Amino acid sequence: MKVLVTGGAGFIGIHLTKRLLADGHEVFVVDNESNGDPALVPVAAKYSRGDVTKPEEVEPVFAQGFDAVCHIAGQVSIIKAFSDPVADLRTNTEGTVQMLKLCVKHKVPRFLYASSMTLYGNAAKVPTLETEPCVPDAYYGITKLAGERYVQSTGERPDLGFDFSVTSLRMFSVYGPGQSYNNPYQGVLGIFSGNVLRGEPITIFGDGEQTRDFVFVEDIVDGWSRALTAKAAKGEVINLGGGRATSINQLAKAVANAFGKPDYEIRHAPGRAGEQRAVQADIGKAKKLLAWEPKTTFEQGLQRTVAWAREEFAKSAPSAASTGRRA
Ligand SMILES: NC(=O)c1ccc[n+]([C@@H]2O[C@H](COP(=O)([O-])OP(=O)(O)OC[C@H]3O[C@@H](n4cnc5c(N)ncnc54)[C@H](O)[C@@H]3O)[C@@H](O)[C@H]2O)c1
Structure with missing residues (x-):
């Protein structure tokens, strides 16, 4: 076509x-x-x-x-x-x-x-x-x-x-290699990855118990x-969708762990307008009409995304990344 x-x-x-x-x-x-x-x-x-x-x-x-x-x-x-x-x-x-x-x-x-x-x-x-x-x-x-x-x-x-x-x-919530980790306006997983790469605390808006469905x-x-x-x-x-709910608190922990920093600093800020509270897809229709279901587990996808982000970050800031000052 x-x-x-x-x-x-x-x-x-x-x-x-x-x-x-x-x-x-x-x-x-x-x-x-x-x-x-x-x-x-x-x-x-x-x-x-x-x-x-x-x-x-x-x-x-x-x-x-x-x-x-x-x-x-x-x-x-x-x-x-x-x-x-x-x-x-x-x-x-x-x-x-x-x-x-x-x-x-x-x-x-x-x-x-x-x-x-x-x-x-x-x-x-x-x-x-x-x-x-x-x-x-x-x-x-x-x-x-x-x-x-x-x-x-x-x-x-x-x-x-x-x-x-x-x-x-x-x-x-679509995520993966290629999603910006420098753009504060889109993709919470990319935003958290950027926080860790730049050595900033991860900031969660609201109590972090809101859920998203990552795919x-x-x-x-x-x-x-x-x-x-x-x-x-x-x-x-x-x-x-992935068909699974992950809270933003769980996501922040998972990103920190994927970077090998389980005790990474996580802060909370006031919640924002338009935030959905509980999000999870029923993907039965996609299974039926498209014979589709996600093949990548969240754990696998996160590993691949973090590996990509580390590599890209190292290319863009070689001296800082190699000395570990920012990571
Ligand atoms: N990323 C997600 O989790 C997600 C979830 C649901 C729906 N979507 C939708 O998927 C689409 C792509 O999202 P993405 O995450 O790849 O975002 P993105 O910003 O990376 O991609 C959008 C692209 O559209 C281009 N664009 C914007 N305005 C344009 C215009 N007026 N004319 C021509 N090009 C224009 C941008 O330059 C960019 O390349 C969007 O329509 C978004 O609403 C994204």
Whole structure:
């Protein structure tokens, strides 16, 4: 298949691009480089700089014709969404609508959307099924939910004149090699790793008993790869999570242990707006429709992530890392 990956220079996008190439697809990437690094996009993929909110930048790419679009581009920070809600709305909702419009115009038959566990807000039932009501408190969750509804609703339009099949993949807390450990706005596991690498205390917001469901990035892209071609996925919303709850207190300890520092300093700061309390995916639907389940245990994934982060950190700060002053 000829596949366009938006946001393909970011954390998940790079892993997905690699996976789709390995699957034998022809892959094109667009990214506005706001949080991505085009140098990390595999050379076998064709790359163009472009902003999903600006159709004039992305339409020339669409003009080549695609069998599928994997719409990954997005603003991922809950904190930034509160501080600049209009930018978040533009990227996550308007950007998605623009991609849908281009798919309709160019008759792209398949569309996969990077949805999020944040949509559930504080779900009444945990582990959470896709049928639970979505009542996000975080602004980020609101704009991702609006994006998802545009996607699912467009997939049901009888007036398009062609078969447009869509799937929204509600990803839980994705982690793994390639996730920044220098970005305080995204990925709590990456943030804690960065704290340890730089010799700062790990800071937990709130009491740390809030839970998250961590899922390794290679398992996530395996889910995307299956969803791309699975007939049963068409028109569906599907959770992709690890299926296990880990508290932030447990996570902080696990990260410290993985760095070989079991007594590492952990501090607490006041809780933040939009924080979900209990998060855990019910992944029964992904098992049934995609024959998917995560293969990487949290312990294995954490080891691989920490090994990668150590290596990257050593490359970026060789003198400090080799003397151990910061580690
Ligand atoms: N990381 C997670 O745990 C997680 C969980 C659920 C959903 N998601 C969703 O998955 C997607 C990817 O997340 P990620 O963790 O890889 O984040 P990321 O920031 O590493 O990747 C997002 C990419 O999108 C690009 N981008 C942002 N705005 C753009 C725009 N207007 N036009 C073109 N490109 C743009 C960025 O430059 C970046 O390369 C996002 O849509 C996010 O909402 C992520």
